[in-house]
Amino acid sequence: xxxxxxxxxxxxxxxxxxxxxxxxxxxxxxxxxxxxxxxxxxxxxxxxxxxxxxxxxxxxxxxxxxxxxxxxxxxxxxxxxxxxxxxxxxxxxxxxxxxxxxxxxxxxxxxxxxxxxxxxxxxxxxxxxxxxxxxxxxxxxxxxxxxxxxxxxxxxxxxxxxxxxxxxxx
Amino acid sequence: xxxxxxxxxxxxxxxxxxxxxxxxxxxxxxxxxxxxxxxxxxxxxxxxxxxxxxxxxxxxxxxxxxxxxxxxxxxxxxxxxxxxxxxxxxxxxxxxxxxxxxxxxxxxxxxxxxxxxxxxxxxxxxxxxxxxxxxxxxxxxxxxxxxxxxxxxxxxxxxxxxxxxxxxxxxxxxxxxxxxxxxxxxxxxxxxxxxxxxxxxxxxxxxxxxxxxxxxxxxxxxxxxxxxxxxxxxxxxxxxxxxxxxxxxxxxxxxxxxxxxxxxxxxxxxxxxxxxxxxxxxxxxxxxxxxxxxxxxxxxxxxxxxxxxxxxxxxxxxxxxxxxxxxxxxxxxxx
Numbered sequence: 001x002x003x004x005x006x007x008x009x010x011x012x013x014x015x016x017x018x019x020x021x022x023x024x025x026x027x028x029x030x031x032x033x034x035x036x037x038x039x040x041x042x043x044x045x046x047x048x049x050x051x052x053x054x055x056x057x058x059x060x061x062x063x064x065x066x067x068x069x070x071x072x073x074x075x076x077x078x079x080x081x082x083x084x085x086x087x088x089x090x091x092x093x094x095x096x097x098x099x100x101x102x103x104x105x106x107x108x109x110x111x112x113x114x115x116x117x118x119x120x121x122x123x124x125x126x127x128x129x130x131x132x133x134x135x136x137x138x139x140x141x142x143x144x145x146x147x148x149x150x151x152x153x154x155x156x157x158x159x160x161x162x163x164x165x166x167x168x169x170x
Numbered sequence: 171x172x173x174x175x176x177x178x179x180x181x182x183x184x185x186x187x188x189x190x191x192x193x194x195x196x197x198x199x200x201x202x203x204x205x206x207x208x209x210x211x212x213x214x215x216x217x218x219x220x221x222x223x224x225x226x227x228x229x230x231x232x233x234x235x236x237x238x239x240x241x242x243x244x245x246x247x248x249x250x251x252x253x254x255x256x257x258x259x260x261x262x263x264x265x266x267x268x269x270x271x272x273x274x275x276x277x278x279x280x281x282x283x284x285x286x287x288x289x290x291x292x293x294x295x296x297x298x299x300x301x302x303x304x305x306x307x308x309x310x311x312x313x314x315x316x317x318x319x320x321x322x323x324x325x326x327x328x329x330x331x332x333x334x335x336x337x338x339x340x341x342x343x344x345x346x347x348x349x350x351x352x353x354x355x356x357x358x359x360x361x362x363x364x365x366x367x368x369x370x371x372x373x374x375x376x377x378x379x380x381x382x383x384x385x386x387x388x389x390x391x392x393x394x395x396x397x398x399x400x401x402x403x404x405x406x407x408x409x410x411x412x413x414x415x416x417x418x419x420x421x422x423x424x425x426x427x428x429x430x431x432x433x434x435x436x437x438x439x440x441x442x443x444x445x446x447x448x449x450x451x452x453x454x455x456x457x458x459x460x461x462x463x464x465x466x467x468x469x470x471x472x473x474x475x476x477x478x479x480x481x482x483x484x485x486x487x488x489x490x491x492x493x494x495x496x497x498x499x500x501x502x503x504x505x
Binding site: 014050057061126153 | 183203204207
């Protein structure tokens with residue numbers, strides 16, 4: 001009984017959060033297939049800890065933390081992925097040209113960030129976490145989050161400015 | 171960095187996801203697959219790398235009611251060193267003493283490969299796992315001269331910790347992972363491990379205080395449902411028992427037992443009323459004395475061909491319920 005109740009709770013949680021987790025994962029890795037893999041691995045880990053997760057005050061936060069750690073762990077083990085640009089334009093439906101340019105710019109600039117800076121940006125500016133919450137999710141100090149954020153924002157802004165200059169020149 | 175730029179970045183990230191989603195492939199995320207993999211993992215190996223024992227992942231374990239703040243026993247200990255006690259898997263070699271006030275449950279568990287461990291869980295997603303350490307980090311991993319971790323790259327690190335009760339102790343941390351292990355020596359010289367876990371940075375002072383209160387000995391835990399004394403200890407895969415720390419005194423008990431060495435039956439018992447569960451036709455349950463107890467195939471919704479209804483009945487018939495009155499409880503499994 002306890003087993004099935006836990007499974008039902010887990011399944012309902014995944015059903016309600018999978019889209020959101022997938023979006024976060026996509027921002028981390030810039031690839032939908034890898035995003036699916038990251039989410040799949042994360043929810044498997046969540047299931048293993050489900051007794052604790054379901055009792056946590058903030059299961060979403062727990063899931064988000066697991067996802068980010070899975071992503072960072074993958075960066076450690078699959079070192080070769082870091083040496084290759086991961087952001088290839090997706091295939092499929094057409095996207096308005098102006099939106100596509102903005103999206104590709106940001107996605108490529110995001111993908112160029114070191115993994116931990118990228119995770120910091122996603123947590124701070126997509127998940128809207130505070131510095132303290134981001135530090136907790138990443139297991140680092142507030143100061144580290146601030147420095148990572150600062151570097152990442154500077155890189156993103158510089159990238160955006162360069163691209164804007166390039167377009168203007170063209 | 172201006173606040174305006176940061177707001178713009180948030181907005182752009184939203185737009186990026188929305189835009190990219192329009193051309194994204196269908197999601198391949200599959201909760202059922204996670205369930206299957208999770209179950210297999212739980213069955214085969216009992217720990218995650220961070221050190222949480224599967225005996226505790228099973229979610230039900232043996233613990234105790236602690237008084238607020240002060241040292242407290244895990245439960246009435248049976249006389250140590252007897253044949254009966256030696257046959258009880260839940261004979262803990264350590265137990266918590268002092269715990270923070272916000273600890274809500276204490277789990278104690280035993281796994282046939284891992285031995286015994288205990289887990290104290292507090293609010294705000296904090297927990298502490300107590301047990302024997304893995305391989306001791308007496309030396310740092312071999313690294314080339316001048317090695318430096320890449321920015322953000324996790325790596326383990328051992329540093330001296332303040333003495334615990336006058337004995338040596340070390341912190342073992344993994345950068346980038348919010349778990350901090352404290353290795354400390356017990357009075358008999360054995361090393362113990364107390365791992366602080368959670369999504370926020372562990373508090374070292376709290377962890378040191380918990381370690382200082384740990385008691386070492388042999389503490390046999392009585393439980394509300396036992397097994398028939400004829401049960402071979404070798405059939406028991408794991409036992410988990412959880413009790414709430416403050417208040418009502420709820421408890422959950424779970425055991426996994428081996429069927430012919432290649433399948434598993436799960437035994438569950440809990441205080442309160444048996445929840446309806448029509449999706450488990452193979453389960454056998456009973457209620458009484460303010461509690462319920464069940465036996466079921468490990469894979470609850472799809473019994474494996476290796477566990478028959480007769481197997482479930484055999485194990486169910488071995489259950490010996492006592493009552494919610496702790497005075498009637500017996501050392502788990504093999505009284």
